[in-house]
Amino acid sequence: AFNEGPTIGSVVLRAKQYAEEVVVVDDGSTDDTAEIASLAGAHVIQHARNLGKGTAIRSAWLFARERHPEALVLLDGDHQHDPKDIPRIVEPILAGKADVVLGVRWGKTSGMPLYRRVGKRALDYATAAATKNGMLTDSQCGFRVFSRRALESLEPSESGISVESQILLEAQERNLRIEEVSIESRYDLDGSTYGPAKHGMEVLATVIQLVSEKRPLFFFGIPGGILLVSAFVLGVFTITIYYRTGVLAVGYAFVVQLFAIVGSLAVFTGVTLNAVKRMIKSR
Template structure:
């Protein structure tokens, strides 16, 4: 069974059209309306969708419920797309076909493989920065880590249990795909930024997602992330300590600056190194479970 799954928060202007345009391409359309205060749920149902209603917890929580639904219904393929009209449901087969013909577990509909994408420069730059951080953690080379237009195979549906409640779920899922050894591909999709735009402040939204991406990457590679800077600080601390000792032994001069600097840097370096080792051990312990 093929599912189209649509997280939609107060999308009464667009949801009917998205549902009815998605229906011909899949067996079932599922909308998670997540406590919308407008008539999103009713319009989605009238258009032929199954509606999951829950308290509003964010985009990630909606995606997580949709994964759960797909698992419960034993879906073979799940396509997620936004309910605000930015994704074109007629492109659902592009993603589904890529899953089937290339035999991959996840297909991302990328906004940046199509020359005609009209995203603003600052949006593009923000997504590029987040995508670079995410690629560093996953070892994938995707061009759009933040796209919500994606298709998942049954193996991916079964393996991935997202926990992030907000937009950072997009990165979290990629990290989990990489950890589980699942395969990924991208296909170009078009995106429309006309009309409805999100009410969230894009800068704080972008910074939040970037910080969360860094969090995931740092947990995945703690030795590089904390261990190398930690060792660097310890070495600089030791050099400063040497400068202090040299001054003291040669002519009894006490360089308070180098003494203090040496102690502070050495302690900071030690803290970072211990953090690296603890995170590394924890990550190895829990890796198999998630």
């Protein structure tokens, strides 16, 4: 929580109805977030300065590991998420059906502004490109639950808002079972620390980096293949012009060479990195 004084008390009190222990990570707030959370009955972990959502989640993660809980529930302190949904979102974990459960903020009644829906969907597609396990309905929701197995095997490493994509991609990489549960969300409270543009760009940059690391053949091979096909088609067109007019279209010929060289390098890079990745995995 960062400067969530107006809402953190009610979030803690409502969460206590469903959780054995409520932990609030005060990420360098300059208001009375920590004091209110403590008075409401939460265990408060304080950062001396604002370190970012990823670092706050990592602090909560390490604290939870020491407690060995059946499930770790993460939700925002700005009351965007309703703690009354905790029993439903935890149920697949307690029933042994999932290792990770994601809240889904979707549907006509969600109240999500249009710009958020468009941005969320774009990030969902970008995240899906980084994994072989298909599309998730809401990859960016911060209301999540993790089993004891997930808590021990995953390592939050991103310091910023993109930590949610990083954890999700790592969970899919480790073949953890992921389920989704619909939740209610509020958007009438202006408590977001990140603007939508900053949020989107940071997450997108992280997803691109993770795609290049985890699926190099996809990341480099597909663009490289497209460039090679384009070079072939444009090359045929250039040769046709030459036979018809006797004049070499120098501009087209240059583009053909450029596409062919860059495409070949991209495909070679993708194949090489994919082979290296497989060698590392086999060890």
